[in-house]
Amino acid sequence: MDSYLKNIIQNIPEKPGCYQYFDDKGIIIYVGKAKNLKKRVSSYFSKRHDSPKTRILVSKIRDIKYIIVDTEADTLLLENNLIKEFQPRYNVLLKDDKSYPSIVIKNEYFPRVELTRKLLKDGSQYFGPYANVPSVKTLLEFIHKLYPIRTCSLNLTPEKIAEGKYKVCLEYHIKRCLGPCVGLQTLEDHNKNIESIKEILKGNTNLVSDNIYSMMLELSDRQEFEEANKLKEKYLLVENFKNKSTVVSSIKYNIDIYSYDEDESSAYINYLNVHNGAIIQAYTFEYKKRMEEPKDELLALGIIEVRNRFGSKAKEIVVPFYPDLTMEGVEFVIPQRGDKKKLLLLSTQNVRQYKLDKLKKAESLNPEQRSVRILKDIHKDLNLKDLPTHIECFDNSNIQGTNPVSACVVFKMGKPSKRDYRHFNVKTVIGPDDFSTMREVVYRRYHRLLEEESPLPQLIVIDGGKGQLSAACESLKALGIYGKVAIVGIAKRLEEIYYPEDSIPLYLDKNSESLKVLQHLRDEAHRFGITFHRNQRSKNQVKSELDNIKGIGDETKRLLLKEFRSVKRIKLAKDEELEKIIGKFRTALIRKYFEDKNS
Template sequence: MTEPNDLPASDDPALDPARRQLLGDVAALPGLPGVYRYFDAQDHVLYVGKARDLKKRVSSYFQKNHGGTRIGHMVSKIVRMETTVVRSEAEALLLENNLIKTLNPRYNILFRDDKSYPYLKIASHDFPRMAYYRGSVDRRHRYFGPYPSAWAVKESIQLLQKVFRLRTCEDTVFNNRTRPCLLYQIKRCTGPCVDFISKEDYARDVANAERFLLGDQAEVMEQLQAQMMEHAEAMAYEKAAEIRDQLSALSLVLHQQSVEDNRGGDTKDADILAVKVQGGRACVNLAMVRGGRHLGDRPYFPTHVEDATAMSAEEMAGRETQPAPEVQVLEAFIAQHYLDSSVPPLLVLSHGVDKALIEALSDQSGIKVTAQTMPREPRRAWLDMCIKGADLKLTRLLSEEGSQQARTRALVDALDLEAENLDTFRIECFDISHTAGEATQASCVVFEGHKMQSSQYRRYNIEGITGGDDYAAMRQVLTRRYSKMVAAVEAGTGRMPDLVLVDGGKGQVSMAREVFAELGIDLRLIVGVEKGEGRKVGLEELVFADGRDKVYLGHDSAALMLVAQIRDEAHRFAITGMRAKRASVRTSGSRLEDIAGVGPKKRAKLLQRFGGVKGVGDASVEDLLSVDGISRDLAEEIYRALH
């Protein structure tokens, strides 16, 4: 029998070669800090972990029988591992979360954030402008943020317009104005474009705005107060009244949004984090305070929560107490989120986290980061609001997911489909879109895992058919997509959808049936969504390719709601693609005006000769030469400009 602290013998003949190699690698590990990765037979990453002692931590996974637990299920899949030795536990923590974000392991809590944070930008200029900005920063300009949402940036810009009246117009507009715009008339700009304010005075307003954004509101108000008194003493009462209005607006904002420190200072920059775990899902709600102003909150919903929290018994074995799932989720968020974004000096947390994590953040950022879990007023009020937000957003997510799962089940039951696992039930839906035969496109949208999978959407340009022939377009897109898919299935690298929806009735279904019959695909997969009487929403009927009678599900049917949702998404996706293609064609044609040597007369001749913009774009150099007044050099220039 294996001793509790010993590994199974790596030379046991009962073990397969891969397992013997794995156990040999485990036995050879050093007792140093590092990061380890487990891989399955398909070379997919199962888990990424960190350890103060690699040998001790990794060995613990193989020293006992974990039974049918999630840990046991994972360990049974491991065929190889990789390790990286680092100098400290803090380095291991940072590397671990970098790898988690890069490799997307199955048994780790994973936070995805595909959107970069927006900033408020003050562009470098003699008269700097304020602007909403998202992207990489340029050192020539000043950036304030990040902000949790676009709305928060725009709200801040509106506030600064009211108080400091800085311009927001593009430089091209600014350089060509001869009279002030509407923003000047409504006292949202001081009119620097027409020299209604001196460079020095405008620079002072910019400096005050920057100080305000940095949290130095008291200093700004003192300066404004002094300026108001100077104007009043000089009997410049209109200017004094303007500054009085600025002070009033600032006072109102500060009263509503400032966060006063209970120790006598001001909390200028802080992030407030609250976590809620329920029903196998989790929400981390992040609220931001910048420059003493509460900028709003933003929810994050991690994946793999159930699998990852089940790993805590092994991964957290070195701690005196096992952390709750909420703590694990919060620690994962802090580690992953602040790898790619700046960390403020204060984190107000709903749950306490490992001190080593906060120390690692301090080392990485170069600033002293403090975590506070038991704040007093008014930070307590901000934390309570954040906790409530996390609770509401997770409840809404669970409600939405529950209704989507119910709709999937309703559709499977209504169509009497065989679905072993609803979580992997896959629907693909097709729609054809064009305008009078121009810019025909087919769209394919995918529903899987109880939600639309936008990353798997595809558009197909339809060519070589008569304009407006939707049947031929449907034949082409289905043939192109499923001929490749059949080959992938035969090669063992793909799978067919469980249901294929086509937007249309008997005609479209008949065309889909022909394609599937030629490719040897089960006809039961095809369902057409036929408009009901008067084309009214809720009266749609389902048409089948295998000869079954049409089915009307009922206007309040959960199954019909799902079909309508997917069909409408396919239509939306096709329409946007068609419009973009059509706009591209027309925009390309409009570039005729920008080609040197093509004046109004030659442009008119070209359009008349080829029947419009698209015809000119499709013409060859030889075709262009046939137009009166078009030389070979000009024809080649036109062709280059439009291709």
């Protein structure tokens, strides 16, 4: 560290604030916050950092500036604004999806209520953002059914209406608008509806429902039954909507909920706003990591971003863990049970789904990305040395001890490579000896690959438990490649994974993609082996019964099996049926063979 930077650090005050690092070109490369500026900035230069990215950052710092603020919350807000403005290379980057829909109540005469994706500073009032377009459209449909407000874009100022140039449209005739364009509805009456709509959008459906019910009773007492019936329809409409909406509890919660998830490159934060027990706002966003930022700092940054953007004033915030943040008059809660715990779980489901959807979208554009991700999962879950781009799996088949065969299936980049599949007729094993069979076929397979100088797999999977795995390992040792190629066994009963010379199995999550690939390998090897085994048994059966008959050639055999499907049916067929296909002479040969065999 040069004397210029030392001098700056010596004079930095021990107060909360934000610091900015500049490179040799005077460009901001990092913005940070600190409860104690002096301690935080000094720490970058006074110790060795484990993270390579941090070491690179420190090596590029040529100047330091700082801004002092009053509170810790202010440091977060300032940091957030500085990152947005300068987008420093080594800071997290907010991946802001501006496509989330909101509902706007326009700032105009006879305000319209519409879906929008643009938040303009024109005095209009915005509600949302909402998780998806269908939910917004459903809500708008309900509002327009409950309150007949205009949807046209006419300029309905008092002067324009007085000019008498407008005419009512179809919306008026189907009773979805009360005709303010021709003076049939007053601005006061329209704005009463707008106030009720605002309460619905805020989640205060109980208040709207109660008001409608009170007005309905008043009209009924005055024997204005027709008007009362209209209000009854509205009341039932609101009640039905309440039942379908996401109401968390009868307790009138007014809280914010945040959940967090991350991967190697990004952090994801979901925000739910609950007002009067109902979820009225949902938003998920992503921070692109640049350094190894701790999750408590990222969550704190997200909370400040949301409160700044949506103007939330909630005094209680539900979180999965405590953020690196203290706010005056605000309590952070980690619930263990009850409604708040359910809310947190709901938010967690949303953030995980957002992360999954983003991943699926990326993988749909680049299918190889999914394959690489799954292989990385297997590499991590099985603690392998190398990425398993080439996997081979062995399975034995011998039904009732007959025709012992084995199958080897090959997966490349996590997908079946069927042209590389191989099957083996067992040569040295008599009877149902699974261990000896596995020992033979594994030896034959890799002896052949070594002779041909073909590439070996990074992972061998054995269908079976400790016994089959040990037998396979013996063959690898005999070939001198034990330890050079990873090998595991997968047992059928509990899907446990066995390692060589380790009696304690590994249990993978039943929903993990690593286990699903191993199961696919095992099932594919079993299918391929069983198919080959059945073919072998069929050939042997046909050979033992028909090929031993002198005078019956391949063409005769083919005609018989095509017609009767099996040797058993040929035995039971009448002479006339056989003669139609192969003639009297060959029919006599077949009949004599089976009679001699049974005598």
